[in-house]
Amino acid sequence: MKRLNTRLITPQLCAVILLIMLPLVSVLGLMTGPVFIPLSDILSIMLAGDGAANGSNSQEKLIIEIIRLPRVMLSLIVGALLAACGALLQGLFRNPLADPALIGVSAGASVGASSVIVFGSMVNSGGVMLGLSAISMGAFGGAIVASVIIYRLATGPQGTSVATMLLAGIAISALAGAATNTLSYLADNDMLRRISLWQMGNLQGASWERVGLGALTAGCLAVLIPRETGALNAMLLGESEARHLGINVEWLKRRLIIYSALGVAISVAIAGVIAFVGLMVPHLIRLLVGPDHRSLLPLSALAGAILLVAADALARVVIAPAELPVGIVTSLLGAPFFLWLLVLQRGRS
Amino acid sequence: MLKTNSVGLTISAVPLLNNISIDCPRGSVTALMGPNGAGKTSLLKVIAGEHKASQGRVEINGQSREDWKQSEIAKFMAVLPQSSTLEFAFTAQEVVALGRTPHATGLLRDAEIIIGALAKVDASYLAQRSFVQLSGGEKQRVQLARVLAQIWEHCEGDSATDGILLLDEPSAAFDLAHQLMLIEIVQQIAARGVTVVMVMHDLNLAAKCADQMVFMNCGQCTAVGTVKELLTPELIAKVFSVDAEVITHPLQGTPMVVV
Numbered sequence: 001m002k003r004l005n006t007r008l009i010t011p012q013l014c015a016v017i018l019l020i021m022l023p024l025v026s027v028l029g030l031m032t033g034p035v036f037i038p039l040s041d042i043l044s045i046m047l048a049g050d051g052a053a054n055g056s057n058s059q060e061k062l063i064i065e066i067i068r069l070p071r072v073m074l075s076l077i078v079g080a081l082l083a084a085c086g087a088l089l090q091g092l093f094r095n096p097l098a099d100p101a102l103i104g105v106s107a108g109a110s111v112g113a114s115s116v117i118v119f120g121s122m123v124n125s126g127g128v129m130l131g132l133s134a135i136s137m138g139a140f141g142g143a144i145v146a147s148v149i150i151y152r153l154a155t156g157p158q159g160t161s162v163a164t165m166l167l168a169g170i171a172i173s174a175l176a177g178a179a180t181n182t183l184s185y186l187a188d189n190d191m192l193r194r195i196s197l198w199q200m201g202n203l204q205g206a207s208w209e210r211v212g213l214g215a216l217t218a219g220c221l222a223v224l225i226p227r228e229t230g231a232l233n234a235m236l237l238g239e240s241e242a243r244h245l246g247i248n249v250e251w252l253k254r255r256l257i258i259y260s261a262l263g264v265a266i267s268v269a270i271a272g273v274i275a276f277v278g279l280m281v282p283h284l285i286r287l288l289v290g291p292d293h294r295s296l297l298p299l300s301a302l303a304g305a306i307l308l309v310a311a312d313a314l315a316r317v318v319i320a321p322a323e324l325p326v327g328i329v330t331s332l333l334g335a336p337f338f339l340w341l342l343v344l345q346r347g348r349s
Numbered sequence: 350m351l352k353t354n355s356v357g358l359t360i361s362a363v364p365l366l367n368n369i370s371i372d373c374p375r376g377s378v379t380a381l382m383g384p385n386g387a388g389k390t391s392l393l394k395v396i397a398g399e400h401k402a403s404q405g406r407v408e409i410n411g412q413s414r415e416d417w418k419q420s421e422i423a424k425f426m427a428v429l430p431q432s433s434t435l436e437f438a439f440t441a442q443e444v445v446a447l448g449r450t451p452h453a454t455g456l457l458r459d460a461e462i463i464i465g466a467l468a469k470v471d472a473s474y475l476a477q478r479s480f481v482q483l484s485g486g487e488k489q490r491v492q493l494a495r496v497l498a499q500i501w502e503h504c505e506g507d508s509a510t511d512g513i514l515l516l517d518e519p520s521a522a523f524d525l526a527h528q529l530m531l532i533e534i535v536q537q538i539a540a541r542g543v544t545v546v547m548v549m550h551d552l553n554l555a556a557k558c559a560d561q562m563v564f565m566n567c568g569q570c571t572a573v574g575t576v577k578e579l580l581t582p583e584l585i586a587k588v589f590s591v592d593a594e595v596i597t598h599p600l601q602g603t604p605m606v607v608v
Contacts, residue, residue, distance in 0.1 A: 094436060234450045236437050240399050241430065245499065246423025246451035291437035 008288050011295035018302040022076075029072040029309045034321045035063060071206035075312045075326075076305040077214035078203070078271045079281075083304020084221065085263035086278020087285075087297050089147075091232040092256045093155065093165060096286070097341065099279035100264040103165055104172030105146045106275070109261075109268035111176045112142020114183045114195045132209055136269040143261035143268070146172050151257065202272050202325045203312050210270040217266040221259055222301075228255065229293040236291065274327045276334020277304055283341065350375040350410060350511055350544045351396065357404030358391055358568075365391045368405070369570045371563055375511050378535055378545045380555035383565035384589055389548040390431065392565070393515050396546065397428045409513070423451035425503060426513040427496035431521070433488065435480055441491045442467065442476040448498035462501045466494040471530060485522040493519060493531070497538075506541035514538065516547035520554060532558045552606045556580060564588045580604040 009017075030042050037060050045061050082100065089098040089105070100106045116138030150172065154165035184195050231252050234242040243249050267274070281304045282296060289295050308326070311333070315324040351373040358366035366388045373379045381389040394400045396407055398414055407414035409422070427448070435444070445466050449459045467473045470490045475483060480491060496514065497504055503512025516535075520528045528551075535545050535558050549555040555562065555576075562579040564572040566588050572579055585593045585606065594607045 094434075096436065230450055234447050236439070237435055237444075237447060238430070238433060240397075240428075241433065243399065243419060244397060244423060244426075244428040245447065246420040248419060286438070290443070291439055292443065 007290050011289045011292075011299065014285070014289050014295075014299055015302070018299060018306065021306050022302060025306050025309050025313075026072050026076065029075065029313045030064060030068045032313045033063075033068060033316050035060070037063065037068075067206075070208050070211050071203055071312070072309055073211045074206040074214060074271060075203055075309040077211065077218050078267045078274065079277060079304040079306070079308025080301035081214065081218055081221070081263040081267045081304075082274060082277040082308070083281035083300040084225065084297055085260040085267075086304075087282035087293070087300045088225065088232075088256055088260045088263075089278070090282055091235060091293060092151070092253065092260065094236055094238070095165065096283060097279070097338075098165065099276060099338075100143075100260070101273055101275035102279065102338070103146075103150050103169035104176065105143050105150070105261065105264050106268050106273040107173040107176035107180075108146025109139040109143040109265045110273055111179045111183075112138040112140065112145075112265070113269055114138075114180050115142075117191050117194055118183045118187050132213055132269065136213065136266055139265035139269040140262060141265075142176075143265040144257065146176070147257045147261050151253070202327065204323070204325075205271075214266060214270050217262060218301075221263055224255075225259060225297060226294075228252065228259075229297060232256075232293040233291075272325075272327060274308070274330050276330050276338065277308060279341075280334050280337050281307060283337075350377075351513055351546065352408040353392070353396065353402075353405065354408065355405035356392070356395055356402045356407060358388075358395055358400055359403045360400070364568055366395065366402075366568045369565075370405075371561075371570070371573060373544050373546055373561070375544055376539050376542045377560045378539045378558050379547070379561045379563060380559035381546065381548045381563050381565060382550070382552065382555060382588075383571075386567075387565040388568040389565055390517055391568075393428075393517050393546065393548055397426075397515055398422070410511075420451060423499070425500060425508075425510050426515070427499040428515045429492055429496045429517060429519055431517045433492055438479045438481050440476065441472060441478055441480055441483065441487075441494075444480050444491050445494045445498050448495040451499065462498050463494075466498040466501060467491075469497060469534060470494045471527065486524060486527065489519070489522045490527065493534075497534070500543065503543050504538040504541065512538075512543040514543055514545045516545065518548050518550065520549070520551065528554055552580065552585075556603050556605065557601075577604060580606060 027039065027042060031037050031039060041057065041060050042064065045057065045064050086099050089100060089103070090096050113135045116135050120134060150165060150168045153168045154161055180195065184192055187195060231242065231247045234245045234247055235249070235252065239249050282300045285296055285299045285303055289299065308330070311329040312326045315326045315329045318324055353369050353371050356366060356369045357364070369392055371379065381392060383389055391400065395402050398419065401415070409417060409426070442463055445463045446459060448466070449462065464473070467476055470493050472487065472490045472494055475487055475491060480488065483491065500512040500514060502508035503510070520531050523531060532554065535547070539545050559576055562574060562576055563570060564579060564584060571588050572584055580595050582593055582595055585591060585595075591608055596605050596607055597603070598605050
């Protein structure tokens, strides 16, 4: 097909730019932190393997291997998951203002996760902490319940009402906040520390275990979601239009809710609630290459990964030697962006 | 090709359709007409499969509507709704491309069809424009191109099976020239074997192309027949509560309603 002149760049060019930025930003993420590690050392550590470590280099090697590398990997995965799930939810709701954290899906996930921590260790005699997998299951349950409630409330035959969607999101977030606070009240110190992670997105707890779980989820979704892109495009026309184009809309919606809830739940379980990534990234990509999900979803995942690694690097240097939770950085960027979108929408209607 | 057998529809205890039986043979054009709230769109939605008939059944090619898989029906039946809400900035060309979703004919063939469909509705110049910025009539023309693209092989007469096209007030947003364009397209594809059922308000426009008219009122089918049989002052007064004269078009000889 002919090149579309209403678009700023082609999807191919966008992919090339993002693929060049990805390793650059990742290396930047490895360099920054309380201890600055120069590029040459990172390259020698990454390339040399086990044998070459000596002197001060061995300390840097530990920092990279135990702290920075898992953290950068976790940011990449969580950023990609959140951005792709944001794009998926926006397609499902047929509305570009849906974001997992804004509409309460993330809050639902964090209630699910907190309940598993508190009640799980109450039931488990001796307060043995449950593993990450159980907490993820709790987060998944919470995210599904929240998604279904919001979808039922906000979507009718005429499409989604933004007002209802955002208001339902506020209500669910408030409810989830109350539930999480109650759980915090019941929790002991150790649980409390873990619960507080979910309320403020935080990548400090990065571990290879979390990276593995995130990578597994991202891998599954990367296989499943591309099969839905054609149907997602047709869904943007409207539900009955999609039905007339031969799509089984009810099953499609169920699959989309499960996929997005899974992605959001796992990202909440391993990094807490990080707002606005799912809103900002797909929006920017749509402005650049258009709304076609075949390019929107993979490019959003790439750009989301880049954004979160960069935001996390920023979070580590702004008030160094202390660090900000990365959720604060994305909110600082995202909230004004969201307001700007609202103003644009008001101007249009 | 397309039949409704005593179709009734009741939604949340409100009866919308009652005992509607119409028969649309292959390549015929049927105009559903009647005052607002008569049930025209409801009938179209039952045929399209959006609502399940509460009584009776819809037959497509001699087979009950419910026995068809949606993905199979989409290959030969296209539906143009009254209005559409698309909030995402697809180009007109991309919107038309969505019409090819049910088919796997390949990008090259689809690109040809998209160009052909846009040209057919006089919208080639809109191809690269963002759909959300088009006027109402332009949007409707692009949507018409989308449904034509969906059953393009049938519209071109080079398909082994027969197509069905359902249109809900297709001309409502069109200017005069494009209303006539629509009539021409409908006549052309019907001549190639596509069965067309459309909801229309303009009696004279429908008179130009319909083989069969269906007058509906309060969910009932008041009269079914040819244009000449139905366009009488008595029936028009009964269905539309309007006093009208029916004269003959000086050149084409078709009946014309004058109010």
